[in-house]
Amino acid sequence: MKRPRRKQQITVYLDPSLAEILGDLATRRRQSQSMLVETALAAFLSPEDGKGEGALNRRLERLDRRMGRMERDIGINVETLALFIRFWLLTTPPLPEPTAAAARAQASARYEQFIETLARHLSTGHRLHQDLGREEPPS
Structure with missing residues (x-):
């Protein structure tokens, strides 16, 4: 035996x-x-039983949806920035030379203030773009 x-x-x-x-x-x-x-x-x-393969497929689909949303969001951000720059360049006249130095100093101070505000806002974890992109649930 x-x-x-x-x-x-x-x-x-x-x-x-x-x-x-x-x-x-x-x-x-x-x-x-x-x-x-x-x-x-x-x-x-052994994914042949369907369990392992199904779980893997669900994860891949979830990752694919996330990547799609990220690509969409990045595209929106790039387009927004490009439009803002174009608008700013079209509407902002150059400064006369006597006031340019004072304007550069003020711009530097305002930029530092912007960076501090941005850092504070990012540290809260709340994102403004999340408010803008919220979809209403279907009724």
């Missing part, structure tokens, strides 16, 4: 935080760490 084949032992090195998560999960489920790793590895390596 043939002996059943034994499982093969391998050695795997895990990040300490991942090893702790695995240990906690094994304790909660009352299963061995080896069984949990074997199950997870089997699911990862």
